[in-house]
Amino acid sequence: MRVYLDNNATTMVDPLVFDAMKPYFCDIYGNPNSLHAFGSDSHPALRKAMDQLYAGINAKDNDDVVVTSCATESINWVIKGIYYDSILNGPKDTIITSEVEHPAVISACKFLESLGARVIYLPVNDQGIVETNTLREHITDTTALVSIMWANNETGMLFPMKEMAAIAHEYGAFFHTDGVQAIGKVPVDVQDANVDFLSFSAHKFHGPKGVGGLYLKNGQPLTSLMHGGEHMGGRRSGTLNVPGIVGMGKAMELANAHLDMENSTVRQLRDKLEDAILKIPDVFVVGKRDERTPNTILVSVKGIEGEAMLWDLNQKGIAASTGSACASEDLESNPVMEAIGAEADLAHTALRLSLSRFTTQEEIDYTIDALNTAVVRLRAISSTYSYAPSWHKSGL
Numbered sequence: 001m002r003v004y005l006d007n008n009a010t011t012m013v014d015p016l017v018f019d020a021m022k023p024y025f026c027d028i029y030g031n032p033n034s035l036h037a038f039g040s041d042s043h044p045a046l047r048k049a050m051d052q053l054y055a056g057i058n059a060k061d062n063d064d065v066v067v068t069s070c071a072t073e074s075i076n077w078v079i080k081g082i083y084y085d086s087i088l089n090g091p092k093d094t095i096i097t098s099e100v101e102h103p104a105v106i107s108a109c110k111f112l113e114s115l116g117a118r119v120i121y122l123p124v125n126d127q128g129i130v131e132t133n134t135l136r137e138h139i140t141d142t143t144a145l146v147s148i149m150w151a152n153n154e155t156g157m158l159f160p161m162k163e164m165a166a167i168a169h170e171y172g173a174f175f176h177t178d179g180v181q182a183i184g185k186v187p188v189d190v191q192d193a194n195v196d197f198l199s200f201s202a203h204k205f206h207g208p209k210g211v212g213g214l215y216l217k218n219g220q221p222l223t224s225l226m227h228g229g230e231h232m233g234g235r236r237s238g239t240l241n242v243p244g245i246v247g248m249g250k251a252m253e254l255a256n257a258h259l260d261m262e263n264s265t266v267r268q269l270r271d272k273l274e275d276a277i278l279k280i281p282d283v284f285v286v287g288k289r290d291e292r293t294p295n296t297i298l299v300s301v302k303g304i305e306g307e308a309m310l311w312d313l314n315q316k317g318i319a320a321s322t323g324s325a326c327a328s329e330d331l332e333s334n335p336v337m338e339a340i341g342a343e344a345d346l347a348h349t350a351l352r353l354s355l356s357r358f359t360t361q362e363e364i365d366y367t368i369d370a371l372n373t374a375v376v377r378l379r380a381i382s383s384t385y386s387y388a389p390s391w392h393k394s395g396l
């Protein structure tokens with residue numbers, strides 16, 4: 001059996017999304033900017049896709065939604081654009097973000113620090129979220145931008161958007177949220193949250209990879225990251241990825257149509273898996289369930305390196321993640337676990353399991369059994385965990 005539980009990394013393209021995209025590869029393939037029918041034939045589909053994107057996040061006609069190549073591009077555009085407009089060429093001097101943002105935010109901020117920008121990385125509490133008081137303690141009227149994610153990609157923890165945006169506006173700062181892990185999992189309403197910018201990525205909600213977007217409230221002017229042809233109203237150059245945009249629009253429509261399912265069936269399957277995990281001695285799950293996206297579990301299994309667990313599960317056909325960058329040969333600890341103050345032995349044993357609307361009961365039952373077996377086997381050979389022989393009889 002193959003079980004995919006790494007949906008926070010990327011998701012399967014919904015077959016209905018794939019069907020919507022197909023005509024725009026070999027049939028209706030002209031450049032939308034071309035002055036002939038091959039190009040204009042794609043316009044109705046593009047208009048429909050943009051309508052789906054606007055509706056999906058409750059953007060209004062005077063707002064802009066600009067298609068990008070991915071959330072990383074959208075995030076870089078906002079952070080570097082605000083730096084250029086409000087700090088380099090304006091009266092502001094600081095960007096505020098958090099310690100647990102995705103590397104797209106952290107690396108863009110680190111780059112700007114190398115240019116002399118002042119960036120504050122707010123700490124998180126033991127649940128892994130930034131408290132509003134912490135933002136209030138650091139923001140001033142020279143803050144240009146506050147960038148806080150809507151939901152964390154490793155823990156699933158949800159951040160207080162409305163409150164954070166209100167504090168940013170109180171001090172005359174823009175508020176950006178990395179909404180990648182929120183869309184398709186919880187309702188995302190940019191009017192209610194009153195955010196100025198929202199970044200998103202189609203492959204996180206069963207759309208294609210290589211296409212994302214940036215919401216700009218009231219069409220907020222923002223110096224472009226990409227210059228060239230007059231695409232997307234001159235806001236983002238580059239020939240439009242027609243099948244990708246069509247797919248992202250359809251995926252957004254389906255994601256919102258399935259929100260109830262996310263918060264019932266998916267949440268129930270996640271909770272069943274989490275309940276089983278919590279029967280294992282010496283495990284630690286980050287964050288309260290009702291304050292997380294319904295599909296995510298970040299768990300530390302004491303005494304077992306996250307990568308070792310990944311390998312064992314992979315041998316059984318189960319795909320999960322450690323959440324941390326594990327490109328290097330030396331085992332890395334999970335940065336979010338470190339940020340919440342977990343001891344090194346816990347931070348190195350993090351395992352992220354992220355479900356989707358395509359996850360089945362049978363797959364969860366299989367995973368529970370595989371986890372049980374993996375924990376017994378790996379703890380038996382662990383150099384950092386004293387094996388309690390009586391434990392294996394308890395099962396999950």
Ligand SMILES: Cc1ncc(COP(=O)(O)O)c(CNc2co[nH]c2=O)c1O
Pocket residue numbers: 008009010070071072073102104149151152153154178180181201202212
């Ligand atoms: C919160 C968040 N922001 C931004 C990105 C970047 O999105 P992209 O530019 O479309 O790739 C990701 C991808 N997150 C993950 C990718 O792999 N594991 C992850 O957790 C993310 O989870």
